[in-house]
Amino acid sequence: MCVDFTDINKACPKDSYPLSSIDALMDSAFGCRLLSFLDAFSGYNQIMMHPWNKCKTTFMTELSCYCYKVIPFRLKNAGATYQRLMDRVLAPMLGRIPSVCR
Amino acid sequence: MEVRGHIELRMTFTDGTTSRTVSIKYLVVNAPSAYNILLGRPTLNRIRVVASTRHMKMKLSSLEGTVITIKSDQTEAKKCYENSLKSKRGVFALTTQPPKEEGVIRAKIARERRSKPAEDVLEREISRKMFKLGKSLGQKTQDQITKVIARHLDALAWSASDMPDIDLDLCHRLTMDPQVRPVRQRRRKFNEDRRQVVRKETKKLLKAGHIREI
Numbered sequence: 247m248c249v250d251f252t253d254i255n256k257a258c259p260k261d262s263y264p265l266s267s268i269d270a271l272m273d274s275a276f277g278c279r280l281l282s283f284l285d286a287f288s289g290y291n292q293i294m295m296h297p298w299n300k301c302k303t304t305f306m307t308e309l310s311c312y313c314y315k316v317i318p319f320r321l322k323n324a325g326a327t328y329q330r331l332m333d334r335v336l337a338p339m340l341g342r343i344p345s346v347c348r
Numbered sequence: 349m350e351v352r353g354h355i356e357l358r359m360t361f362t363d364g365t366t367s368r369t370v371s372i373k374y375l376v377v378n379a380p381s382a383y384n385i386l387l388g389r390p391t392l393n394r395i396r397v398v399a400s401t402r403h404m405k406m407k408l409s410s411l412e413g414t415v416i417t418i419k420s421d422q423t424e425a426k427k428c429y430e431n432s433l434k435s436k437r438g439v440f441a442l443t444t445q446p447p448k449e450e451g452v453i454r455a456k457i458a459r460e461r462r463s464k465p466a467e468d469v470l471e472r473e474i475s476r477k478m479f480k481l482g483k484s485l486g487q488k489t490q491d492q493i494t495k496v497i498a499r500h501l502d503a504l505a506w507s508a509s510d511m512p513d514i515d516l517d518l519c520h521r522l523t524m525d526p527q528v529r530p531v532r533q534r535r536r537k538f539n540e541d542r543r544q545v546v547r548k549e550t551k552k553l554l555k556a557g558h559i560r561e562i
Contacts, residue, residue, distance in 0.1 A: 247549035250533060257528040291558055296521040304562060306535045307546050312559040317520045327520045334518070 249305040251320050261326035290317040290324050293331060350378040361395075363417050366410045370395055382431035474498050477506065 275281055286292070294316055295303065303314040303321070317324045355376055360369045372391050392399065399406045404420040469480040472490070474497050481490050497504075538546065553559045 247546055250536075253531040253533060254522070257524050258522055259525060261523070291556075294519040296519045299520070299522040301562070302522055302524075307550055308535075308543060309547070309550070311562045312550060312554075313562050314559050316558045318558075321520075323522075324520065331518050 248320055249303070249318060251303070251318070251322070254302055255322040258322050261323040263326040263330050265325060265329050289328055290319055290321075293317045293327060352376040352378055361408060361416055361418060363419075366412070366414050366416050368395070368408065368410045368416060382428045475501055477501070477504075 295314055300313045300315060303318055304311055305313075317327065353376055354373055356371055356373045358369055359372050360367050362368075370391075372387070374385065395408055397406055397408045404422065404425060406418040406420075408416050408418075410416050468483045470483055472479050472481050472494065474494055479494075479497060481493060485493070550559070554561075
């Protein structure tokens, strides 16, 4: 199941927060003997929507209307917010150990 | 002459101002030749080339409809011709070696670039949760990893309920163009099967706390 966010996505300007470049990740992994990967469990869904913006994600079903409390998939700029959050969380370690790849 | 296989390359024809790129399939042979690439008649016909040996020029149309003229260099052409005379003729004969399968060369290129995946994985139970560990790690490393995982089990999630909330100050804010008018989309109508899926999914999302009713 997915919600059609075309209209809301059209109304939002693009967040140009830089996403990690795959080439840079590959380069930083060079020479490491062991690489470990962690997969975030539905990563976007762990980030809350701003209280004022929740109603904008409202969708209808036959039973009722619902709105998202967390970032839904297919929403524009979700990747940028995710990257920003991850960069902040891992800031003390970034570049030294972990890299975030969306 | 040894036939090595096929390779598909993207070729760009250009005269400096306009260009056209086409994907061309080449037969790769291991043979001493003055030319790196020989364009066959099927390709020349496909991209509708008009070639003139007398003028040492080749014309083809770009996708916009303009004409791309490719000129040859006389000295270079002469050198190529002389080289082709120098190489002993008659030694070119197809070897009995069967041509390697199509795509072999491409696969080889890809293999050289990519790093190899770890070997097989084996399942291991840690505190009643299943994990997959690489077989190549060795017993000692495996035990160490198991210990670390067992200690930090609360940091891993199997379902939405395992995930604690993230601070609200790190929430997703929609920046919207204030001039855009709100849109109300029409409700979509589904058949019974789809409706069932929607009911199930919304129930799941509600339970996980990802959505709420308005």
